[in-house]
Amino acid sequence: MILKEKMLEIKIHNLLKAYNISLSELSRLSDIEVARLSELANGKRQRIQINHLVRIAEALDIDDISEIIQLKNVE
Numbered sequence: 001m002i003l004k005e006k007m008l009e010i011k012i013h014n015l016l017k018a019y020n021i022s023l024s025e026l027s028r029l030s031d032i033e034v035a036r037l038s039e040l041a042n043g044k045r046q047r048i049q050i051n052h053l054v055r056i057a058e059a060l061d062i063d064d065i066s067e068i069i070q071l072k073n074v075e
Helices: 012-018 023-030 034-041 050-060
Strands: 006-010 069-073
Touching: 012 023, 012 034, 023 034, 023 050
Parallel strands: none
Antiparallel strands: 006 069
């Protein structure tokens, strides 16, 4: 059995659009640096701290973590 390589997609751009907010507003609400959010949004950072996920979820009142992250197959 061949396992497909997976990558984590952090859906910051989707959140900004869905909640009609800017990156700086999400930064303010979540208390996460704009630079860190920008790196996550632009795929320059693949690792996200659990506490950042929690803070984003709390800031936007999100109950379903799949609104923030998802696993995708690498093509």
